[in-house]
Amino acid sequence: MARWVPFPEKQENGVTITHVPSRTAPQVRSTGFVARPGPVLVLIGLGAVAVVALWWRDTSAVVGAAGWLTNAGRITGLLAGYAMAVLIALMARVPALEHGVGTDRLTRWHAMGGRYVVGLMTAHVLSVIWGYAITDGQHVTDEAVTMVVTFPEMWEATAACLLLLGIGAISARAARRRIGYETWYLLHFYTYVAAYLAFGHQLATGAEFAGDRAAQVAWYVLYLGVAALVAWYRLLAPVRLFLRHRLRVAAVTAEAPGVISIQVTGRRLERLRAEPGQFFRWRFLAKGLWWSANPYSLSAPPGAGGLRITVKALGDHSATLAGLRPGTRIFAEGPYGAFTGRLRSRRQVLLIAGGVGITPLRALFESLPGELTLLYRARREADLVFRQELEDIAVARGANLHYSTGPRGPGGPFDAAVLAQVVPGLRDHDVYVCGPAEMTRAAIRALRAAGVPRRHIHHESFEF
Amino acid sequence: MPIRRALLAVLATAVGLVLLLSFKPHDVSQAAQPPAALAQKQSGTTPAQGSTPAQGTTPAQGTTVTGDPADTRWGPVQVAITVSGGKIADVQVLQAPDGNRRDIEINDAALPILTQEALSAQSAQIDTVSGATYTSEGYTRSLQSAIDRAGL
Amino acid sequence: MTIRHVEHVMGTVFSFDVRHEASERITSAIEEAVAWLHHVDALFSTYRPGSPISRLGRGEIVPESCPPEIVRVLARCAQVERDTGGYFTLMPGGRLDPSALVKGWAIEHASALLAAAGARRHSVNGGGDVRLGSSPEPGRPWRVGIADPLRPGTLAAVVSGTGLAVATSGTAERGHHIVDPHTGAPATALASLTLVGYDLTTVDAYATAAFAMGSAAREWVEEQDELEAFAVTSSGAVWRTSGFHRYAQL
Numbered sequence: 001m002a003r004w005v006p007f008p009e010k011q012e013n014g015v016t017i018t019h020v021p022s023r024t025a026p027q028v029r030s031t032g033f034v035a036r037p038g039p040v041l042v043l044i045g046l047g048a049v050a051v052v053a054l055w056w057r058d059t060s061a062v063v064g065a066a067g068w069l070t071n072a073g074r075i076t077g078l079l080a081g082y083a084m085a086v087l088i089a090l091m092a093r094v095p096a097l098e099h100g101v102g103t104d105r106l107t108r109w110h111a112m113g114g115r116y117v118v119g120l121m122t123a124h125v126l127s128v129i130w131g132y133a134i135t136d137g138q139h140v141t142d143e144a145v146t147m148v149v150t151f152p153e154m155w156e157a158t159a160a161c162l163l164l165l166g167i168g169a170i171s172a173r174a175a176r177r178r179i180g181y182e183t184w185y186l187l188h189f190y191t192y193v194a195a196y197l198a199f200g201h202q203l204a205t206g207a208e209f210a211g212d213r214a215a216q217v218a219w220y221v222l223y224l225g226v227a228a229l230v231a232w233y234r235l236l237a238p239v240r241l242f243l244r245h246r247l248r249v250a251a252v253t254a255e256a257p258g259v260i261s262i263q264v265t266g267r268r269l270e271r272l273r274a275e276p277g278q279f280f281r282w283r284f285l286a287k288g289l290w291w292s293a294n295p296y297s298l299s300a301p302p303g304a305g306g307l308r309i310t311v312k313a314l315g316d317h318s319a320t321l322a323g324l325r326p327g328t329r330i331f332a333e334g335p336y337g338a339f340t341g342r343l344r345s346r347r348q349v350l351l352i353a354g355g356v357g358i359t360p361l362r363a364l365f366e367s368l369p370g371e372l373t374l375l376y377r378a379r380r381e382a383d384l385v386f387r388q389e390l391e392d393i394a395v396a397r398g399a400n401l402h403y404s405t406g407p408r409g410p411g412g413p414f415d416a417a418v419l420a421q422v423v424p425g426l427r428d429h430d431v432y433v434c435g436p437a438e439m440t441r442a443a444i445r446a447l448r449a450a451g452v453p454r455r456h457i458h459h460e461s462f463e464f
Numbered sequence: 465m466p467i468r469r470a471l472l473a474v475l476a477t478a479v480g481l482v483l484l485l486s487f488k489p490h491d492v493s494q495a496a497q498p499p500a501a502l503a504q505k506q507s508g509t510t511p512a513q514g515s516t517p518a519q520g521t522t523p524a525q526g527t528t529v530t531g532d533p534a535d536t537r538w539g540p541v542q543v544a545i546t547v548s549g550g551k552i553a554d555v556q557v558l559q560a561p562d563g564n565r566r567d568i569e570i571n572d573a574a575l576p577i578l579t580q581e582a583l584s585a586q587s588a589q590i591d592t593v594s595g596a597t598y599t600s601e602g603y604t605r606s607l608q609s610a611i612d613r614a615g616l
Numbered sequence: 617m618t619i620r621h622v623e624h625v626m627g628t629v630f631s632f633d634v635r636h637e638a639s640e641r642i643t644s645a646i647e648e649a650v651a652w653l654h655h656v657d658a659l660f661s662t663y664r665p666g667s668p669i670s671r672l673g674r675g676e677i678v679p680e681s682c683p684p685e686i687v688r689v690l691a692r693c694a695q696v697e698r699d700t701g702g703y704f705t706l707m708p709g710g711r712l713d714p715s716a717l718v719k720g721w722a723i724e725h726a727s728a729l730l731a732a733a734g735a736r737r738h739s740v741n742g743g744g745d746v747r748l749g750s751s752p753e754p755g756r757p758w759r760v761g762i763a764d765p766l767r768p769g770t771l772a773a774v775v776s777g778t779g780l781a782v783a784t785s786g787t788a789e790r791g792h793h794i795v796d797p798h799t800g801a802p803a804t805a806l807a808s809l810t811l812v813g814y815d816l817t818t819v820d821a822y823a824t825a826a827f828a829m830g831s832a833a834r835e836w837v838e839e840q841d842e843l844e845a846f847a848v849t850s851s852g853a854v855w856r857t858s859g860f861h862r863y864a865q866l
Contacts, residue, residue, distance in 0.1 A: 052484065062488040071488075072481050116473055123477075210540060557861075590774060591752060592633060595763030596786030596808055597719075597743040603629040607763060607771075608741060612631050615620040 004375060004402040004413055004422045007391055032273070034100030034342070044086055051082045054215055058208045070131030074207055076124035081202050081219075083117045084195050085226045092229040093237075093333065102338030103279075103295075104460050111171075114191075118168040125161055153200035160198035163190050182292065192230075199223055238333040245269060247330040249284070250306060252322065255385045258313040260322050261299065264330060265306035272335060275342075276301045276363035277432075280334030282309065288320050293333065297360035299386070301367045310385065312356045339432065339460040341368050346430040346456065350423055352443050353377065354435020360460070361434050362386050365393055372399035373423050377413060377439065381405045414442040416449035427451035433459040533559055619643070623650050626657045626719060628743030634730065635737035635752045645733030649726040649740075656722040659685055662713050673712035689714050689721060696821045700836075704825035705797040720783055720820025723747045727816075746782040747816045765808040765848050772854065773810075773846055775864045781816035785809050785827035786848075796828045805830030809847040811837070812863045819843070 055075050062071050090097065090110045097106055133143035148154045167190055169175060176184050202219065203209050209216050241247075247266040255261050274280070279297040283290060294317060299310035313319045339360055351374040353361040358376055365374050374394070378384045384403060394401040402422060404413040413419075420426045431452055433443050440459050447457055533540035542559035593608045603609050619642065621632040630653060636642050660669045668686055671677050679687060693706040693714045706714055723740050727747040730738045738749040739758055748758045757776045764772040765786050775782055785794060786808030794803050811823040826833040826845060837845040837857050844860040856864075 056484070056488075059488055061490065062485050063490055067490070068485055071485055075481060075484060076477075112469075115470070119474065120477070590759040590761035590771070592631065592739050592741045592746055592758070593744070593761045593763055593771075594741070594746050594775070594782045594784045594810060595744045596765060596784055597628055597745070599627060600624050600629055603743075605768075607761065607769060608629075608631055608744075612620060612622050615618055615633065 004404050004418070006422075007394060007401040007403065032099070033096050034338075035096045037101045037105060040097065040101055047082060047086065048079060051078045054078065054208050058212070064134075066131050066134035068131070069127045069134065073124050073126075073128030073131055076120045076127065077202070077206065078208065080117055080120035080124055081198065082222070083113060083120065084191075084198070085222050087113045087117060088192070088195060089226045089229055092226065093233040093336065094229055095233070098336045099278075099338055099340070099342070102460065103336045105338070114171065115168070118164055121161060121164055151201075152204040154205070156197040157201035160194040160196075163194040163197070167191055167194070195223075234333075238331065241272075241333065242331050245272065247307075247332050249324050249326050249328040249330065251326055252324050254322075255310060257382060259310060259385050260313070261308055261310045262321065262324065263306055263308050264332075269302060269306060272302070274298060274302050274307065274335040275340040276367040277340040277360045278335040278337040279360070280307075280309075280332045280336065283331040283333075284321070284324060285329045285331060286324060289317065289324075290331075292317060293331075294318075295336070297337070297339075297363070298335075299359045299362050300389075301363050310359050310362075314356075337460065339434070339458065340364075343432070343458045344368060344370070344430045346428060347371060348425060348429045349373070350375065350426070350429040350431045352431065352433045352435070354439035354443075355379070355383070357433075357435030357440075358385060359434075361432060362390065364432060365390065365399065372397070373402070373429075374399065375402050375404065375413075375419075375422070377404040377435070379405065379407075414439070414446040416446045419446050420450045427453075429456065431457045433457065437461050530558065619646065621646055621650070623653065625650075625653045626661065626722075626742070627663065628719075630723075630743070631741040633739045633741070633752075634735050636735050641733050642730075642735045645730050645735055648733075649729045652726055652729060653722055653742075656685070656718065659683055660689070660714065660718045662711070662715065669712065669714070689718060692721070692817065693717055693821070696818070696825070700822060700825035702797055703828045704821050708795065708797065716824040717817060717821040719743065720745050720781070720816040720818075723820075724781070724816040744784050745816060745820050746780075748778055748780045748782070751778050762810050762846060763808070766852055772808075772848055773856075773864055775810070775812055775846075777812075777863050779814065780863065781813050781819040783811050783816065783820040783823040785811075785823040794824060794827050796830070803828045803830050804850060806833070807848045807850050807852075809833060809845060811843055811845050812860070813843045 052075060055071070055078055059071060059074075062068055087110050090106050090113070101109075129140055129144045129147065132138075132147065133140045136143060136146075138146070148158050167188060170179060170184060170187060179187075203216055209219065245266040245268060247264050250263040250265040253261045253263070276298060279295045281293040281295050283293040296309040296311055298307055300308045311318045311321055313322065337360075341364065347370045349368055349370050349372050351361045351365055351368075351372065353374065353376045355378055358378075361374065361376075365372060374390065376384060376390070381403075384405070390401055393399065400423075423429065426447075427450060429452065431447055433440050433447075435443070440461050444457055444459065448454065528544050530544040531542060533542040540559050541557070543557050590611070592611060593606065595606070595608075598606050598608075617635065617637050619632070619634040619636065619638050621634075623630045623632070630650075632646055632649070634642060634646065658664075659667060661667045662670055662673070664670060668677065668682050672679065672682055672686065679690060682690075690706065693704070696704045696717060697706060704716060706712065708716075719742050723742045723745055724747060727738065727740050727749060730736075730740070731749060736750040737752055739752070739760075740747045744763075746760055748760070751757050757778050758780070760775040760780075760782050761771040762773045762775060762782075762784060764770045786806070787794070795801060796803050806827055809823060809827045811819045811826060813819040813822075822837075822840070822843065826837055829836055831849075833845065833847065834855055834857060837843055844857045844863060846854070846856045846860055846864065848854055
């Protein structure tokens with residue numbers, strides 16, 4: 001039965017552990033501006049309203065079927081063009097967004113928004129062609145051909161449309177499974193090409209931009225601004241990080257069968273301002289590894305020894321990591337992630353880790369202030385990593401530690417009543433959950449059932 | 465449930481579009497305001513925005529009023545009209561998109577509609593008419609004969 | 617002050633509009649111009665079997681024994697035929713017929729007669745081909761309306777100026793009588809084409825040629841110096857050459 005076993009094992013009539021006053025690792029106080037999800041959504045919404053207002057201001061009447069269709073086409077076109085810029089900005093690895101909204105949430109927004117943009121674009125294309133066809137008294141196919149062949153920048157726009165439809169098609173879950181993540185990821189970069197190709201026709205044929213200098217300038221500012229963000233944060237900042245910090249592998253240790261830790265050193269690492277709970281995208285410059293950048297969380301607070309990540313051998317890549325030689329240079333991007341002490345507002349904190357999700361929580365377990373409880377679940381006892389470290393921390397700061405192994409069954413371990421019993425005062429805790437998607441879902445369900453408010457449940461999941 | 469969320473998004477967008485479009489007037493005459501200068505012109509004599517046309521030969525007598533550029537799908541169109549004796553005597557195109565073949569086609573199709581409104585033979589105050597050759601019989605039905613008769 | 621005279625000749629109607637006092641000299645100039653038109657008609661009418669041009673066409677006489685006017689006109693026609701790439705032809709439908717040039721040429725000379733007699737303020741309109749003299753009244757130019765071929769009784773544009781020659785070629789009354797000499801098929805792309813220039817002989821003949829060219833006319837007229845065109849296509853669309861705005865409004 002997969003029940004929670006406390007460390008150390010307490011007997012009913014057993015030894016009580018004296019709680020040692022909490023000693024925490026030095027806090028890395030996050031300086032720098034972060035953007036919380038709520039305000040960001042509001043900002044995006046305001047932008048959409050401004051874009052629609054542009055149409056409103058420029059349109060004096062909507063007359064007839066042609067008028068309805070053409071104007072519907074204009075609105076959807078404007079929104080699609082705006083949304084493209086927003087989607088690219090979300091993925092530009094802007095620290096304020098990464099730390100404030102959180103990488104996982106940004107990715108989810110981007111994925112949802114991407115599907116919506118493809119829909120908007122389709123609606124735009126169909127309604128504009130149809131509307132124009134009615135105005136010109138032409139058949140839709142003739143009108144479409146005329147538009148593509150004679151209107152300015154329309155060849156490019158057509159190419160952009162086809163690209164987006166293609167990328168939309170391969171991004172469907174079924175297709176992604178077939179072609180593999182790496183291939184999909186590379187193909188997805190063609191969205192940049194599509195955005196670039198489509199930009200021209202927006203200004204050249206967009207009725208709202210014709211003769212309106214201010215609107216044209218604003219559109220340029222939007223796109224150039226996003227391009228600048230991408231250029232800086234995705235291209236230049238990582239290069240600067242590489243040159244400035246010179247990260248390299250210091251040591252590779254085995255934590256458990258199939259689990260290794262990599263110690264990373266470099267120069268002036270405190271300037272990275274990495275916080276416990278965050279991750280980097282690591283590109284190890286060694287044979288077979290240099291062509292992919294994988295996200296791994298820090299498994300310990302950044303310290304004198306540098307940064308530590310812990311990886312479970314899940315695929316080719318992680319298996320090859322075991323053979324890394326010390327001194328290997330690393331091209332890393334980060335720190336990313338909002339799964340940090342910043343989310344905490346209560347004194348009592350519960351950390352729920354499942355499987356490889358222990359990694360960021362191991363770092364938070366050491367660094368978060370307050371009264372901590374860590375629930376660590378793995379399939380088998382041998383899969384529990386960091387046991388010694390976790391127990392040392394628990395003793396040192398008087399935190400509670402519970403393990404759970406074995407197959408899942410009814411009644412636990414993620415059962416509201418069980419959790420409430422294991423964690424007294426559960427509903428007054430801030431809860432951090434990290435683990436496989438299904439476990440995370442089960443845990444959150446149980447927490448909600450036990451009365452923990454949603455805004456005090458924090459989780460990081462990268463499924464999209 | 466992703467399907468339900470997708471349907472919701474589609475529905476919300478469709479509703480939003482319909483609302484936006486329905487709040488606009490559906491009648492061109494409702495929407496189109498005469499240029500302020502012209503509205504004044506009909507009663508008074510001082511033009512609010514009198515300016516001579518940018519190009520062309522000596523304009524017809526009267527006062528010329530330049531309209532604001534109007535945005536079309538392909539670019540701004542701006543016309544100046546000359547009002548004489550309370551009627552439109554002349555229409556001149558100051559700005560018309562001509563950046564590509566399509567623009568030129570549009571000019572060719574749209575501007576004559578404007579002209580027809582303005583140029584009835586009387587309001588144009590012409591002296592003679594050029595057209596395809598008429599026979600003696602055809603002449604009697606022609607504009608030229610009306611002009612000749614008026615002068616004879 | 618206006619002197620108007622209408623004369624039926626050459627199968628059409630000529631309208632004279634002279635803005636001078638009806639002095640002895642000017643009235644006789646008008647009479648002389650009218651007589652000139654009848655003279656041209658007698659020489660060049662293809663509807664009269666006995667006219668020199670008809671006899672020349674049948675080969676009964678040779679060009680050398682024709683009146684000098686005919687020789688001059690034939691030479692001019694040959695030149696125009698070269699200049700228009702054959703779209704103006706001296707032999708439309710295989711028959712000798714310089715009518716497309718003769719009317720303009722005749723009006724040009726009539727206008728010169730009036731000017732020489734001091735009647736410089738005049739306009740002569742021969743069946744739709746117009747020659748303008750000096751301004752009708754001080755301070756304003758002549759205003760020539762261009763008939764809309766598709767909406768009889770209305771205008772498609774207005775040409776204004778002085779000293780201009782305006783000729784319109786089209787299908788309005790006589791139907792598709794202008795053929796493309798290269799193909800033999802009627803020219804159907806345009807409903808009417810108006811040329812504006814300074815010499816009505818040229819303008820009249822070139823207008824016929826340009827009309828026969830159809831859609832190619834626009835580019836061709838653009839290449840000609842001092843000539844501008846305005847056309848109404850069969851579908852009702854309108855085009856003008858890039859310099860037309862110098863003469864006209866719309």
